[in-house]
Amino acid sequence: MVSSRLLNSVSLVCASIGLVIAMALLAQGAAGAASPVHVIQYSETTSPSVTAQLDVNQSVDALSKETVVRSGGDSVTQLSVGGPPAGWEYTDEEGNPVTAPSGSWIHATVSIPAVGARSMRAIWEADIVIAALREQLEARSTRIPVLGAQIVGKLPDGIEIPIGGGIGDVQLAQDFGDASATEAEAAVRRNAAGAGLQITSLETLRPLQPAPAVVAYTDDPVAFVKEADGRINELFGGTAAYEAEYLEVRDRAGSLVFVQASTFRTGVGRRWIRPDLDPRSPVESRGGDPATG
Amino acid sequence: MRFLLTQRTSHRRRVASALGIVLCSFAITGTAAAHTFGGYELHKPCCGTDGLYGTRSSITVPSSLSLFSPGSAGCVMARSEAQGGGIAQSSVIQTGFVLCASGYTLDGTCSTANNLINYVEIAQAGVVTCVPKGSVGLGTTHRYTVNNTSPSATTWRAYIDGVVDSSSLSMGVADYILESTEHTTPGESGSYSVNVTWGSPNAWDRWNRISWVTVQSAFVLVTTGSGWTVTGSPPGAWSVSHP
Numbered sequence: 001m002v003s004s005r006l007l008n009s010v011s012l013v014c015a016s017i018g019l020v021i022a023m024a025l026l027a028q029g030a031a032g033a034a035s036p037v038h039v040i041q042y043s044e045t046t047s048p049s050v051t052a053q054l055d056v057n058q059s060v061d062a063l064s065k066e067t068v069v070r071s072g073g074d075s076v077t078q079l080s081v082g083g084p085p086a087g088w089e090y091t092d093e094e095g096n097p098v099t100a101p102s103g104s105w106i107h108a109t110v111s112i113p114a115v116g117a118r119s120m121r122a123i124w125e126a127d128i129v130i131a132a133l134r135e136q137l138e139a140r141s142t143r144i145p146v147l148g149a150q151i152v153g154k155l156p157d158g159i160e161i162p163i164g165g166g167i168g169d170v171q172l173a174q175d176f177g178d179a180s181a182t183e184a185e186a187a188v189r190r191n192a193a194g195a196g197l198q199i200t201s202l203e204t205l206r207p208l209q210p211a212p213a214v215v216a217y218t219d220d221p222v223a224f225v226k227e228a229d230g231r232i233n234e235l236f237g238g239t240a241a242y243e244a245e246y247l248e249v250r251d252r253a254g255s256l257v258f259v260q261a262s263t264f265r266t267g268v269g270r271r272w273i274r275p276d277l278d279p280r281s282p283v284e285s286r287g288g289d290p291a292t293g
Numbered sequence: 294m295r296f297l298l299t300q301r302t303s304h305r306r307r308v309a310s311a312l313g314i315v316l317c318s319f320a321i322t323g324t325a326a327a328h329t330f331g332g333y334e335l336h337k338p339c340c341g342t343d344g345l346y347g348t349r350s351s352i353t354v355p356s357s358l359s360l361f362s363p364g365s366a367g368c369v370m371a372r373s374e375a376q377g378g379g380i381a382q383s384s385v386i387q388t389g390f391v392l393c394a395s396g397y398t399l400d401g402t403c404s405t406a407n408n409l410i411n412y413v414e415i416a417q418a419g420v421v422t423c424v425p426k427g428s429v430g431l432g433t434t435h436r437y438t439v440n441n442t443s444p445s446a447t448t449w450r451a452y453i454d455g456v457v458d459s460s461s462l463s464m465g466v467a468d469y470i471l472e473s474t475e476h477t478t479p480g481e482s483g484s485y486s487v488n489v490t491w492g493s494p495n496a497w498d499r500w501n502r503i504s505w506v507t508v509q510s511a512f513v514l515v516t517t518g519s520g521w522t523v524t525g526s527p528p529g530a531w532s533v534s535h536p
Contacts (some may be wrong), residue, residue, distance in 0.1 A: 038428040040410060042402075087443065088461070093349065093452055094505070095442030105459070116418040148459025166414060166460045168402070168409040169427035228384045238350050239398075259420075262401040267425040269402030275419070279477075292510050293340030293499060 042240035042264040043174035048139070050173050050208055052091040056136040060144070067133045071207040073125035078109040079133065085150040085162070103145035104137070106130045106165070110154035115161060117259050117272040119153055121213070121246060124183055124261035124270070126151045128244045131163060131265035132207035138172050150264070165174070167268025176209045176243040176264070184210040189238055192216060196224055197233040197249065199272070208265075211244035212236065218249055221257040225277045232260055331521025331533040332473025332491070333511040334498060337466075340506070345498025347440020348373050348470035349452075353490040354390055354409070356432040361392055361409070364485030367478025368404060370412075371489040371533070373437040375467040377451060384464040386439045387471075388451040390429045394482065397421050411435070413451045415462045424460055426453060430524040434493070440500040441465075472497055473514050474521065474533045485535060488512035492530035 005150075056063065064079040079105050090100040108126040112119035130149045137144040149165025181186070181204035192199050197216035205211045213236065218224045224231055236245050243265050249258040257277065261270040339345060352371050355361045363369040372389025391412050393404035400423035403412045411426035438452040441464070449462040472491050476482065491497060499507040500510070508527040515521045525531030 040315060040408075040425045040427065087445070087448070091442055093347075093438050093440060093442070093455060093500075116420060120420060143457065162461075162463060163424070164417075166413070166415075166422060166424040168425040170425065229401075232401065233396065240402075260401050260495055264402065267402050268422060269398070269400040269424075270420055270422045271400045272420045292512065293335050293343070293506075293508055 031044040039169045039171045040267055041171035041174060042267075043171075043176050043214070046171060046173040047175040048173055050175055051136050051139040054136060056139045057141055060137070063136055064133060067129050067136065067207065069088075070201075071125065071129050071132065071211075072205045073129070075110045075122035075125040076108055076114075076129055077111055078107070079106050079126075079129055081105070081133070081137065081144070082107060084148065088148075088150075101147055103146075103147040105147055106133055106137075106149045107152070107222045108149070108165070109152045109154055112161075114153060114155070114272040115153070117256050119163075120259045120261050120270060120272060121248065123153065124149060124213075124244070124246045124263070127165075127261065127263040127266065127268050127270075128205065128211055130167075131244070131263050131268075134167065135208060135265060137173060141251060166266065166268045170265065170267040174243070174265060176241070179210050181206070181210065184212050184242065187210050188214060188235060190235060191235050196220060197231070197235060200250075205242065206242070209243045211242055211246075213246035215248045215250070217252060217254075218257065219252060221249070221251050221274070221277060224249055225258055225273055228271075228273075316335070323360070327474055327516075328477050329479045329516035329519035329521060330471075330473045330475050330514050331487075331516070331519065331523055331535065332514045333469060333497070333508075333523070333527060333531070334469055334471045334473065334514040335508065335511050336469045340499065340529055342483040343499070343501040343506070344466040345468070345470050345499060346446070346466060346502045347438065347442075347449075347505075348375060348472060348497070349436055349438035349491055349495070349500070349505070350472050350491050351434050351436050351495040352389060352440040352472075353434040353493070354429055355488055358409070358431065360486060361475065362486050363392055363394045363397070363478075364482030366394050366481040366483070367397055367476060368399050369477075369485065369487055370473070370475045371487075371491075372400070372414075372471075373439055374469075374471040374472070374473070375439050375464070376462045376469040376471070377467045383416070383418060384462060385414070385421075386449045386451060386460075386462040386464070387415075388413045388426075388437045388439055388453060388458070390435075397478070399477070411453055413453075413458045414458050415460055417462060422460075424458070426458065431443065436495050441467075441502070442500075446502065470472065470499060471514060474497070474535070476519075479519060488532060488534040490530055490532045492525075492527060496529070497527045 079239035110122040134146040153162040259272040370391040374387035378384035403423040
């Protein structure tokens with residue numbers, strides 16, 4: 001009897017120790033390996049109403065075409081849903097194939113006048129329709145998860161350049177408000193002086209909700225670049241006040257100074273700064289010890 | 294966002310540590326507004342006949358925000374990075390974690406709310422693109438990788454804890470691979486404090502298109518006058534701290 005009780009006690013202690021060890025190992029694993037990813041949310045609220053009025057269950061082709069038309073941009077020539085881009089394979093870090101996750105990629109083709117800063121407006125238009133289409137695909141009765149996006153820029157001579165897309169770990173159904181174009185533009189115009197900008201062009205695209213696109217000039221490019229984030233927030237009335245924002249800043253002579261193209265439904269942010277104002281500088285060629293490494 | 298190294302330096306050799314590791318230290322300076330760096334790098338020519346086709350390492354997020362603070366301006370990052378594109382160094386891919394001060398962002402969409410997040414950033418033709426990859430926990434360790442495994446050796450991708458991101462960069466062999474911190478607005482941030490550890494449990498590896506090779510020695514990457522301090526060296530763990 002005593003032996004039995006002792007055995008039970010020992011078993012209980014062992015089980016407890018085992019439980020503690022298991023919990024410790026789990027905790028260590030959680031700290032040492034991938035921790036749960038918490039998606040980024042830019043808007044204050046989310047709402048299914050963002051896509052509720054749309055026929056998200058129509059054919060994917062029709063949905064893609066409708067999304068491009070609704071956005072109001074004119075640079076996206078093709079938007080489609082399919083597999084990964086040619087040559088893309090899901091691999092581990094050694095290049096060995098791994099099982100691809102279930103889902104689709106969104107592909108967009110845009111007309112671009114050139115490579116670099118001058119292409120950013122067109123690429124932003126691709127970013128915003130990709131983001132809007134992703135929302136609708138995820139809202140379908142049979143959900144289509146979106147794994148990635150690929151943008152191809154088509155130059156005037158027909159040469160196609162892969163630009164890359166990007167899908168952030170971002171909350172779906174963010175509600176950025178449903179201001180009319182008139183309201184959004186009036187707000188931006190009111191804020192422009194405070195941001196040190198004089199607006200030369202302003203339009204509002206509508207992939208799902210308003211997405212203002214601004215071209216403006218500044219008398220002080222150095223100050224603008226230095227305070228860019230604050231000036232952008234001032235102009236648009238806060239951080240991520242709209243589902244997407246485009247700002248192209250020029251100097252008095254008309255030269256590009258700064259371009260920001262933000263898409264808060266996917267988290268894709270693109271920024272260009274005129275090289276002479278950009279704190280980055282080229283690397284000078286230099287030697288080294290080839291044996292190092 | 295600021296990733297291109299400004300180097301007007303010489304580098305001087307020094308014998309480091311009892312391990313006999315040869316470290317080549319060089320200063321990196323820039324304009325008053327230039328970003329600053331602290332960590333290690335490898336550059337061409339490097340590693341015998343091996344090309345620089347990738348870099349990866351464990352990087353541990355500090356256990357407290359007081360050890361990863363950008364101060365009052367700009368952003369602070371810790372990442373794995375590759376650069377290429379010749380003298381202009383116009384092609385860059387990096388992944389790691391970032392925290393920006395209130396009112397500041399990385400490329401407009403990353404760390405917009407003074408939040409600590411994982412990210413992937415790519416630069417090509419002067420346009421820098423950031424994609425947030427979710428929030429990241431204090432005290433956690435992750436393996437951040439950028440490498441080129443494409444059959445044609447033309448495409449770079451990023452991985453966080455072995456999970457490939459959909460972003461990609463067209464670039465062949467890299468000119469530089471880096472494992473470092475970066476501050477984007479050091480001169481205006483007041484006092485900022487950072488202490489990040491690399492190399493544990495996964496040591497710093499470079500990818501030569503056949504296999505991962507543990508880096509045995511590297512060049513110290515510390516911007517002159519920046520206050521960054523590097524303690525320890527590969528192939529072991531090391532930490533980068535400020536001030």
